[in-house]
Amino acid sequence: MADEVKLTHTSALILQTIGAGYRYGFDVMEATGLPSGTVYPALRRLEQLGLIHSTWEKESKALAEQRPARKYYKLTAAGTQTLSKAVERYPLLQHMKGASS
Amino acid sequence: MRRPEWLIRAASLLVPSERRAEWIKEWLAELHYAQEHAGEARSYAFARGAFHDAVWQQRDFWTPKRARRVAQSPGMCLATLAALPVVIALASGFLSLTRLAVKPLPYRDAGRIVLISQAGSMAERSGVPSANVTLWRDYAQTLDGIATYQWRPDAGSATVSENFFSVLAPERRAGRGFWFLSPKITRWQIGRPDKKARYGVVARLRPEVSPSEASAELSAILRKNGVQDWDSLVELTPLASRVHMVFWVFASGLGLAILIILPTLRMRMPTWNPTAAGFFLAKTGLLLVSVLLCGIEFTGASSITMLGGANGLVAVSAWLFVMGSTGALTWSIADQRQRCRVCLKRLGMAAHVGCPGCLLLDWAGTELVCVEGHGMLHVPEMAACWQDPDKWTFLDESWQELFERG
Numbered sequence: 001m002a003d004e005v006k007l008t009h010t011s012a013l014i015l016q017t018i019g020a021g022y023r024y025g026f027d028v029m030e031a032t033g034l035p036s037g038t039v040y041p042a043l044r045r046l047e048q049l050g051l052i053h054s055t056w057e058k059e060s061k062a063l064a065e066q067r068p069a070r071k072y073y074k075l076t077a078a079g080t081q082t083l084s085k086a087v088e089r090y091p092l093l094q095h096m097k098g099a100s101s
Numbered sequence: 102m103r104r105p106e107w108l109i110r111a112a113s114l115l116v117p118s119e120r121r122a123e124w125i126k127e128w129l130a131e132l133h134y135a136q137e138h139a140g141e142a143r144s145y146a147f148a149r150g151a152f153h154d155a156v157w158q159q160r161d162f163w164t165p166k167r168a169r170r171v172a173q174s175p176g177m178c179l180a181t182l183a184a185l186p187v188v189i190a191l192a193s194g195f196l197s198l199t200r201l202a203v204k205p206l207p208y209r210d211a212g213r214i215v216l217i218s219q220a221g222s223m224a225e226r227s228g229v230p231s232a233n234v235t236l237w238r239d240y241a242q243t244l245d246g247i248a249t250y251q252w253r254p255d256a257g258s259a260t261v262s263e264n265f266f267s268v269l270a271p272e273r274r275a276g277r278g279f280w281f282l283s284p285k286i287t288r289w290q291i292g293r294p295d296k297k298a299r300y301g302v303v304a305r306l307r308p309e310v311s312p313s314e315a316s317a318e319l320s321a322i323l324r325k326n327g328v329q330d331w332d333s334l335v336e337l338t339p340l341a342s343r344v345h346m347v348f349w350v351f352a353s354g355l356g357l358a359i360l361i362i363l364p365t366l367r368m369r370m371p372t373w374n375p376t377a378a379g380f381f382l383a384k385t386g387l388l389l390v391s392v393l394l395c396g397i398e399f400t401g402a403s404s405i406t407m408l409g410g411a412n413g414l415v416a417v418s419a420w421l422f423v424m425g426s427t428g429a430l431t432w433s434i435a436d437q438r439q440r441c442r443v444c445l446k447r448l449g450m451a452a453h454v455g456c457p458g459c460l461l462l463d464w465a466g467t468e469l470v471c472v473e474g475h476g477m478l479h480v481p482e483m484a485a486c487w488q489d490p491d492k493w494t495f496l497d498e499s500w501q502e503l504f505e506r507g
Contacts (some may be wrong), residue, residue, distance in 0.1 A: 025127070026134040026147075036131075036150025041157035048161070066128035 005049055005082050010034065012086035014042045015075070016093045018052055019083050023072045043073060051079035104133055105141075105148035112148075115155035117162045124158065170472060173447040175380050175440070182387035193398035197284065201399060202344055204347055207279055209270040210305075215312055215337040217302040217319070220263025228299030233323060235296075237304075237459070240322045243315040247306050249300035250282070251292075258288035265291075268305050291506040303340070311338035347418070351393050361423075362430045377437070380503055390424035439472035440480070442493050448478055457482050471496075474504030 005017065013032055020030045030040050046052045052073045062069035075083065087093045108130045115126045128151050171177055208214055218235075219229055231249070238247050246268040250261045259282065270397030271279040280286070281303075296338065305317055312344040314339045323333035357416050400418050439448050448469035466481040479492040 024131070025136075026131045026138070029147075030138070036135075037153030038150070040128075040150065040154040044154070068126075068133050070130055070134075071127045071378060085309045 005051065007082065007086050009090055010038060011042050011046060012083070012090050012093060015046060015051060015083050015086065016080060016094060018046075018073050019075050019080070023074065024070045025073075028073075047073070047078070049078075050076055051082050052076060053079075105136070105144045108145070109151045112151035112155040113492075116153070116158045120158060120162075121419060124155070128154075134506050143488050154258050154280055160424060170446070173449065173472065175432065175445040177435070178447075179380070179383055179387065180304060182384055182391070185387065185391040188396060189391060189394045196394065196398060199397050201280060201284060202347055206341055206344065211341055212339065212370060213306045213308065214269065214340040215304055215306060215315070216343060217247075217304055217332060218336050218338070219332065229302045231294050231296050231298055231300060233328070234288040234300060234302055236322055236326055237319055241315070243307055243318045245305040247302060247436040249302055251298075251300055252282055252286065257289075258290065259286050260292040262294055262300075263291055263304070266291075270302060270305070295381045298426070302369070304337075306337075312339060322490065343451055345504075347397055348393075350427075351422045352398060354419055355389065355426045357423050358426035358430055361427050363436070366434070372421045374442070377440075377445060381437050382431060384436070388429035388433060389426060392429055396422055396425065438491060440467065441473065441475050442470065443475035443495075444473050446471075446472060454479075472504065474501050 014028055014034070015073055017028045017031045020031070022028050025040055025043060028034075028043070029036055032039070040049070041051065043054075054071050054073050056071055059069050063070050064099045106129065109125065109132060113121050113128075128148075132144060132148060138146045139147070163365070193199075206212060206214070217229060219233075227247075228251075234247060234249055237244065240248070241428060246264055248265040248268040250259055250265060252259045269281065278284075284303075304315075306312070316335050319335040319337075320333045324330070339373055358385045396418055408496045436447075440446060441448060450470045452468045452470075453466075454468050455463055457465045457466065464479075464481065465483075466479055469478045469480065471477070472495055476493055476495045479494065481490070484490065
């Protein structure tokens with residue numbers, strides 16, 4: 001199913017950003033320059049399509065660093081496949097740099 | 102609570118309740134990083150995006166089945182009924198008549214203004230003879246002033262005596278428009294009283310004179326001047342109580358409706374628990390408020406009662422209140438019977454059981470089931486003394502798998 005998915009440029013950009021190692025919503029916003037009202041609904045849609053998968057960070061780890069726990073996103077196998085097709089369709093996506101951390 | 106957080110919590114109200122807790126958790130965590138990395142100013146823009154996400158959450162959520170379940174819920178019932186007074190308020194120009202009936206009258210020392218009648222406040226009134234008014238004006242010691250009026254409801258105009266406005270002494274404070282009898286009267290003409298005509302009479306009592314003292318004096322003046330005993334009976338009603346009479350008429354209508362419903366109440370009402378009782382009272386209260394507002398706003402009952410029953414319209418508005426209250430109570434009880442005793446959702450999946458012709462030997466009726474699987478209601482085909490009325494059967498956990506959720 002996932003290989004039939006055709007993503008918009010924005011969705012593909014967000015998928016590429018997650019593939020590049022940006023793992024949570026605000027991180028994706030900063031990397032893409034997209035507003036929160038675009039990024040979060042796109043994350044929901046990508047997750048619904050099975051292209052990304054979300055997990056909650058352990059509370060104990062976040063507590064130790066005195067910050068709220070984050071919800072992390074990462075590509076699924078289907079997401080990786082769809083991303084490679086999206087990169088063929090939108091070649092500029094290749095220029096996305098990876099996350100430093 | 103800071104404003105961006107408040108925005109997110111406001112947006113969360115749009116998120117389906119099953120997803121809301123996790124949604125808020127993620128957005129508040131993200132807001133923390135937005136404030137840390139981008140500063141307070143950008144965090145507002147960040148938080149505004151929560152509304153887009155919240156709306157998106159609803160897109161795949163509302164299936165026809167889920168919508169049906171929500172429509173059956175007690176919350177939806179209360180929300181719909183709560184919308185009724187809002188609709189009435191919008192349709193009536195924000196309850197203009199109700200506000201007049203509730204607010205103090207726009208006259209100086211309004212407590213001293215009385216309406217004078219000779220046939221009782223609830224009877225149809227043809228007015229007071231002009232000659233009597235002249236006698237009172239000449240001899241009454243308990244009155245500060247007395248004025249006459251004639252109202253033509255269809256024309257929206259009234260003819261009043263010269264001293265009418267000085268007797269009423271309207272206040273000229275900003276935002277408090279003058280009205281008397283009905284706010285629909287827009288034209289006021291000064292007319293010379295006809296000696297043979299009958300008039301509505303309004304008077305201002307002297308300070309510290311009670312309506313009963315004034316009434317006794319006015320009757321005595323009439324008797325002294327040769328008016329027959331029956332015709333000398335005078336009634337003084339404070340203007341404020343005439344305006345508020347609409348509420349008494351409603352209360353009487355409601356009382357009568359309860360008396361009508363009461364004999365069958367025991368048979369009709371399902372078993373009570375505090376939640377069900379609260380729901381029933383809230384539902385009935387909202388309906389009765391709607392009946393009252395409709396009565397005041399759309400029948401002109403407040404101005405009608407002020408006239409003391411002109412054209413017998415008090416009886417009409419009282420009848421409307423009785424019918425409205427009876428209808429509201431009947432519907433409320435019928436609706437309560439058709440709800441689950443546990444979750445208060447409307448029962449569904451009606452199935453007809455048995456043979457109506459075999460009532461003596463067998464049971465026949467309709468069975469309704471709670472969509473959440475809490476229980477089943479058996480409603481007999483016909484009320485008979487040898488049969489129980491509605492019977493509720495609780496379904497235990499073992500039935501749950503039959504009731505698909507989603």
